[in-house]
Amino acid sequence: MDFAFDARTEELRARLLAFMDEYVYPAEQVAHEQRARLASPWETPPVVEELKAEARRQGLWNLFLPDAEYGAGLTNLQYAPLAEITGRSPQLAPTATNCAAPDTGNMEVLAQFGDERQKKQWLQPLLAGEIRSAFAMTEPEVASSDATNITTHIERTSDGADEYVITGRKWYISGAMHPDCQIFIVMGKTDPDGPDIRRQQSMVLVPRDTPGVTVERAMQVFGYEDHYHGGHAEVVFDHARVPVSNLIGEEGGGFAIAQARLGPGRIHHCMRLIGMAERAIELMCRRAVSRTAFGKALAQQGVVQNWIADARVQVEQLRLLVLKTAWLMDTVGNKGAHTEIQAIKIATPRTVVGILDRAIQLHGAGGVSQDFPLAELYAGARTLMLADGPDEVHQRSLARRELKKYL
Structure with missing residues (x-):
């Protein structure tokens, strides 16, 4: 069993990490300030268009599409660590690389089920980031x-x-x-x-x-x-x-198309959630070593050490399960990976919500403020316990599959 990423994934990871450090993280505050000056809250801050142009120039564009005719031609396993990186800045990085929902799922639907006219009229401008x-x-x-x-x-x-x-x-x-x-x-x-x-x-x-x-x-x-x-x-x-x-597609095919759309969407959400958790751990550690309470650095408090250790263990567990799911989707298809897709959809949001909750607690009042991304990350992660099917629906289906073995 080889846990190493292949050469293409490593090369893209290095370029994407550099893009995040040089362009995305510095743009977070810029975008916030620009948005406050826009005539409408729904307009795009100019820095976002600058990020998109740079990402496209660097070839960090449409990474999510496994179809090489339309996207980067990456497998789910290759895309997983890249989506995790963009999840560290979920408001900017997915949009900057044209890998943001709901456009990703819609592009997948059009690529898989659309006819040539539909692809020309709608898929092509979506792939170009024009609409x-x-x-x-x-x-x-x-x-x-x-x-x-x-x-x-x-x-x-x-x-x-x-x-x-x-x-x-x-x-x-x-x-x-x-x-x-x-x-x-x-x-x-x-x-x-x-x-x-x-x-x-x-x-x-x-x-x-x-x-x-x-x-x-x-x-x-x-x-x-x-x-x-x-x-x-x-x-x-x-x-x-x-x-x-x-x-x-065809009349009566909507339910099947929805299921085909939601499978990749679910794993993409989970990939990005792991990146959100990694961002939370980084912020926890920086906060813990920079703040003192009751005569000791927070990093020396046992409860804080437990939070950080537990978060690291949980993220490593989730990452392995998500990578296994991605590998199964590549090798046996979405249907063959159905159990694992449901498992990551159940496990990842609730676990990341817990990590973010402790990160917020560690930051005190700052954790719920606009000065840190934690509150907004928490809202996004908690919403994913509902989006793409509530956890309880997946639990019901997963339990039935397990019980079927014994009936």
Whole structure:
């Protein structure tokens, strides 16, 4: 068993680490200051565009796509340590390298299921970082942890116009507030009374400027608006009409496409979460050696030493599980890695939330302030216990698979 990264991964890691040190970390404060001067909170700070240009110049672009025709052609195992590095600055680094959700998942959907026209019109500008996108699945009126519950209608017109009419309400639609968001991938029901509940859904491409599409409001996450990722919005589709040619794949294929999209998305989140945990450990250590309480450096306090030791052990465990999952996805496919994908989705967010919680505690009042990234990292990590399926859904499925061996 060889735990070493291959030569290409090591070379990209070195370049990405240097990019983070030279460009990304110094830009964090700059972006914060620039955002305060923007006319709209959803505009992109100029430094972000500078980072994107530099990342593209250095070849640190579209690293997430395993398809060499569209992306870097890296395997999941090769991409894992790179995504971890970008997770250390989740507000800037993924966007700078064009590896930010929800665009990554949408690009994967278009690359895998889109036709040539859809790829030319939407995938190519997304790959170039010229536009942004959103994925509209979650709904406020139903338990969206069960995707078969969605109620948005995608109905074929009967007037000979060869169009779909989309009617429904979505919320927490990531990326929808970004001024460059030009396309929604919308999941709804084309066959609501079909006998197979997993063949009732389809996905269609809906341009943002389609009449009947209204972005009603921004949704906050623990009080944060997640500006860098284009925010999260409540969106209404009121008899919005699009050509039938905007269907992705086939009618009834929406549920399967969603599962294909969410598998890589889940592991990408977990990769970046490990980077967030590493950033938290670094901040804990720097704080511990620089502050004194009750006559001793915090680093000499037993409880602080325990926190740091436990965090290191937990991160090493998570990293091995994520790398194993990435390897399985590469070798036996997403279905073959189903158990491990669910395991990392359960284990990684809750563990990283615990590490961030202790880091915040160690920083005292500073930990919950805007002077350190910990509070925002905590909000992001805690949200991932819900995003891409609540932990309890994955626990239910994983337990059933284990119990099946004994029935």
